[in-house]
Amino acid sequence: MPTFVFKGRNRLNEIIAGEREAATQDELRALLRREQVVLTQATEKGREIAIPKLGRRKKVGAKELAVFTRQFSVMIDAGLPLVQCLDILAEQQQNVFFKDVLRQVRQNVEEGATLYQAMERHPKVFDSLYTHMVEAGETGGVLDLILQRLATLIEKVVKLKRSIVSASIYPAAVITVAIGAITLIMIVVIPQFQQIFLGLLGPGELLPLPTRIVMAISGFIAGWGGLTIAVIGIATSVAINFYYKTPKGRWNIDKLMLKVPLFGSILRKVAVARFSRILSTLLSSGVPILQSLDITAKTAGNVIIEDAIIKVRQGVERGENFVDPLKATNVFPHMVSQMIGVGEQTGAMDAMLGKIADFYEEEVDTAIADLLGLMEPVLIAFLGITIGSIVISMYLPLFSLIGKLTGGPK
Numbered sequence: 001m002p003t004f005v006f007k008g009r010n011r012l013n014e015i016i017a018g019e020r021e022a023a024t025q026d027e028l029r030a031l032l033r034r035e036q037v038v039l040t041q042a043t044e045k046g047r048e049i050a051i052p053k054l055g056r057r058k059k060v061g062a063k064e065l066a067v068f069t070r071q072f073s074v075m076i077d078a079g080l081p082l083v084q085c086l087d088i089l090a091e092q093q094q095n096v097f098f099k100d101v102l103r104q105v106r107q108n109v110e111e112g113a114t115l116y117q118a119m120e121r122h123p124k125v126f127d128s129l130y131t132h133m134v135e136a137g138e139t140g141g142v143l144d145l146i147l148q149r150l151a152t153l154i155e156k157v158v159k160l161k162r163s164i165v166s167a168s169i170y171p172a173a174v175i176t177v178a179i180g181a182i183t184l185i186m187i188v189v190i191p192q193f194q195q196i197f198l199g200l201l202g203p204g205e206l207l208p209l210p211t212r213i214v215m216a217i218s219g220f221i222a223g224w225g226g227l228t229i230a231v232i233g234i235a236t237s238v239a240i241n242f243y244y245k246t247p248k249g250r251w252n253i254d255k256l257m258l259k260v261p262l263f264g265s266i267l268r269k270v271a272v273a274r275f276s277r278i279l280s281t282l283l284s285s286g287v288p289i290l291q292s293l294d295i296t297a298k299t300a301g302n303v304i305i306e307d308a309i310i311k312v313r314q315g316v317e318r319g320e321n322f323v324d325p326l327k328a329t330n331v332f333p334h335m336v337s338q339m340i341g342v343g344e345q346t347g348a349m350d351a352m353l354g355k356i357a358d359f360y361e362e363e364v365d366t367a368i369a370d371l372l373g374l375m376e377p378v379l380i381a382f383l384g385i386t387i388g389s390i391v392i393s394m395y396l397p398l399f400s401l402i403g404k405l406t407g408g409p410k
Contacts, residue, residue, distance in 0.1 A: 006018060020032070059097065066151050071089060083109055090103050116138055182387065186221045293310075323344060326340060
């Protein structure tokens with residue numbers, strides 16, 4: 001039977017350390033619990049030095065979190081004890097990192113912490129939005145309902161993100177393939193044609209202008225020019241990344257992104273849908289409005305939207321109504337301000353925000369479908385014109401040579 005080196009705390013909160021034989025760590029925990037000692041750390045003797053697994057994920061995806069939250073809410077609704085729910089959910093997790101986090105949460109709850117306090121110790125998994133909603137659920141005795149709302153919220157946020165990703169994958173893939181194909185033609189195919197044409201041309205003869213232009217571009221890309229373009233591209237990407245990490249850089253780039261034709265309007269609609277959905281969920285869960293605005297601002301994803309929400313919070317804190325500071329930001333559409341104003345007057349702002357979120361989520365789906373429908377023919381036309389121009393420029397000298405051969409002296 002293996003021997004475990006353990007640490008724990010007794011009823012007087014004193015640290016207890018020692019060694020104990022047990023078949024498993026769970027059995028050790030049960031043995032110590034009978035002695036009124038709560039296990040905090042245990043390592044099998046002889047295995048204290050663990051080699052970390054390569055490629056082990058140290059993050060939890062939004063989809064994993066949504067599934068966990070949904071299952072957690074069903075178990076709580078069924079009347080299972082909190083510790084048992086966490087134990088079951090931890091054991092079924094495929095993500096080892098998430099499994100360890102849930103075991104630590106269960107252990108903290110066993111030691112007397114609330115679920116909110118236990119989850120708050122793991123901000124990389126449970127953000128402020130999640131923990132504050134759990135706190136509201138625990139305080140109001142409606143944890144199962146709050147977890148259901150959280151799961152729905154996470155699923156809708158994931159869907160919004162997926163919509164943006166799907167809108168960018170197709171054009172990115174087409175552009176990448178186009179650049180790769182054109183580069184291959186310029187570096188490999190065009191030089192071969194150049195050698196053939198030089199061998200066929202007579203003294204003083206010039207190739208057609210389009211052919212000379214394509215060959216000049218080919219020579220530039222195949223030489224130091226291609227390397228220079230690659231270095232400039234990488235350096236620009238790194239510089240933009242560093243600039244974005246500065247407060248001024250993030251402000252300017254986020255502001256620019258909201259003004260980009262086509263994409264800017266979609267990003268603004270995504271931001272409005274996200275703001276409305278999160279704020280609606282928080283308010284309906286009983287989180288105070290100032291705290292709800294703080295959490296919503298942190299999860300905005302765009303510093304311009306975040307600043308606008310903070311200004312709204314400051315206005316509400318000064319005693320103003322919700323709508324006036326919202327209009328003053330000039331960030332949110334007029335319709336949003338009007339609908340929130342109606343919700344504020346009728347005392348149903350959370351329901352009104354939910355309707356706004358539903359509307360803008362549909363708007364995002366429609367806008368992305370329209371954008372993809374527009375981009376597909378444009379990208380195909382660009383690719384066809386570019387490669388077609390290269391092919392024609394290479395055939396022009398052949399037409400000239402064939403004309404000379406057929407029209408020459410017999």
